Amino acid sequence: MTRILIATYPEDIHATMVAAGLEARGHQAVLWQGADFPTRQQASISIGDGGEAAWEVSGPRLRMASNSAFDVIWHRRPVIEPVLPDEMHPGDRIVASRECSIFNRNLWQLIFPGAFWINPLGSRQRSNAKLVQLQEALAAGLTVPPTLCSNDPARIRAFLDRYAGRAIYKPFYPAQWRKQEGSALTFTSTVCRNDLPDDEVLRLTPGIFQQRIAKRHELRLTYMGDLLVAAKLLSQEIPKARLDWKLAFTDLRVLPAEVPAEVDRACRRLLRRLGIVFACLDMIVTPEGDHVFVEVNEMGQFLWLEELNADLRLLDPFCEMLGQARRDFTWRRSPDNLRFADLHDAAMAQQREVFARVHVAKPSYFSVPD
Amino acid sequence: MKKVDKKRILGRRLAADITAEQLKSATGGSPSNCMGDYDDVDYISY
Numbered sequence: 001m002t003r004i005l006i007a008t009y010p011e012d013i014h015a016t017m018v019a020a021g022l023e024a025r026g027h028q029a030v031l032w033q034g035a036d037f038p039t040r041q042q043a044s045i046s047i048g049d050g051g052e053a054a055w056e057v058s059g060p061r062l063r064m065a066s067n068s069a070f071d072v073i074w075h076r077r078p079v080i081e082p083v084l085p086d087e088m089h090p091g092d093r094i095v096a097s098r099e100c101s102i103f104n105r106n107l108w109q110l111i112f113p114g115a116f117w118i119n120p121l122g123s124r125q126r127s128n129a130k131l132v133q134l135q136e137a138l139a140a141g142l143t144v145p146p147t148l149c150s151n152d153p154a155r156i157r158a159f160l161d162r163y164a165g166r167a168i169y170k171p172f173y174p175a176q177w178r179k180q181e182g183s184a185l186t187f188t189s190t191v192c193r194n195d196l197p198d199d200e201v202l203r204l205t206p207g208i209f210q211q212r213i214a215k216r217h218e219l220r221l222t223y224m225g226d227l228l229v230a231a232k233l234l235s236q237e238i239p240k241a242r243l244d245w246k247l248a249f250t251d252l253r254v255l256p257a258e259v260p261a262e263v264d265r266a267c268r269r270l271l272r273r274l275g276i277v278f279a280c281l282d283m284i285v286t287p288e289g290d291h292v293f294v295e296v297n298e299m300g301q302f303l304w305l306e307e308l309n310a311d312l313r314l315l316d317p318f319c320e321m322l323g324q325a326r327r328d329f330t331w332r333r334s335p336d337n338l339r340f341a342d343l344h345d346a347a348m349a350q351q352r353e354v355f356a357r358v359h360v361a362k363p364s365y366f367s368v369p370d
Numbered sequence: 371m372k373k374v375d376k377k378r379i380l381g382r383r384l385a386a387d388i389t390a391e392q393l394k395s396a397t398g399g400s401p402s403n404c405m406g407d408y409d410d411v412d413y414i415s416y
């Protein structure tokens with residue numbers, strides 16, 4: 001039996017379903033609901049009594065300490081920024097929030113350094129830096145779009161002139177403005193000079209500007225250790241999704257895909273350079289058949305692929321990687337595989353009927369007033 | 371593009387308007403979708 005610690009929040013269906021899958025396979029999965037700290041969860045780190053630092057964390061459905069034995073840490077969605085009571089003094093709230101975050105970051109540095117981490121703590125920040133990704137993708141032998149990241153109005157205009165009519169903009173991080181009705185969401189967009197705000201506003205927010213790459217289709221490459229699950233996204237079938245497949249929502253057709261060996265090798269080199277064992281890579285396949293790297297989602301969503309196309313297997317191999325606690329795990333497709341469709345409803349019910357009652361909901365990272 | 375004040379940042383000027391209904395139907399009610407971490411929508415991803 002393997003013991004797996006999963007950093008998560010109550011609404012994270014990936015964590016809930018994988019935990020259920022692991023339990024079904026005879027492993028022990030413990031969900032560390034990070035938003036419970038500090039209001040429903042307490043944590044301590046003791047140093048100076050001889051030996052190594054001793055730590056402990058306890059709260060609803062959680063009790064663990066430095067002498068607990070975990071073989072695997074799935075660093076899925078740790079909650080670092082705390083959820084504090086609304087009635088707190090506003091100044092105290094800022095200080096308490098900062099102290100909680102720093103404490104959390106310290107704690108994560110101390111826990112289970114000998115376990116199999118998905119992904120290693122030290123690699124996470126670097127892997128999520130989009131510009132590092134592009135630089136490392138180039139070094140790994142992949143093709144990347146010509147890119148400018150800047151808040152310099154003159155440089156931005158020069159880039160847009162150079163790629164007039166074929167430039168795109170995207171943010172570093174998703175944003176969602178709450179409107180009176182509905183939301184305004186950032187997706188990859190075409191951009192030209194006329195779209196730019198006034199210079200004094202433009203310089204306040206750096207952005208990512210790239211040459212638009214023509215698409216035949218797109219790929220979502222999910223690397224689970226040494227296993228690649230490749231999916232073809234037929235985004236060009238849906239006009240509104242041609243620039244950004246997320247706008248296709250559930251209309252997106254997803255098919256199993258083959259990836260040229262040299263592209264696969266380059267992607268594996270990229271993951272090694274980034275020091276990670278799991279990632280979802282986005283890639284464009286051009287009308288000429290060239291493969292162009294878009295980005296690495298270091299802890300991206302992956303079960304949606306199996307949800308949209310039941311021929312794809314994601315849940316079972318991922319549980320196998322965690323259960324075997326190694327990147328070179330063995331897995332084979334079989335009728336006995338754990339299936340998304342079989343576990344989904346029970347997992348949703350658990351979140352709705354248990355987690356929502358017992359745990360603190362995750363704070364919103366994206367949503368802001370319009 | 372739609373008219374958004376020149377005093378708003380570029381990301382907001384280019385942001386796509388999505389109704390709550392679109393967001394719900396976007397995922398068939400499942401948060402495993404690629405958009406899984408947005409608010410309300412309950413679910414969109416990265």
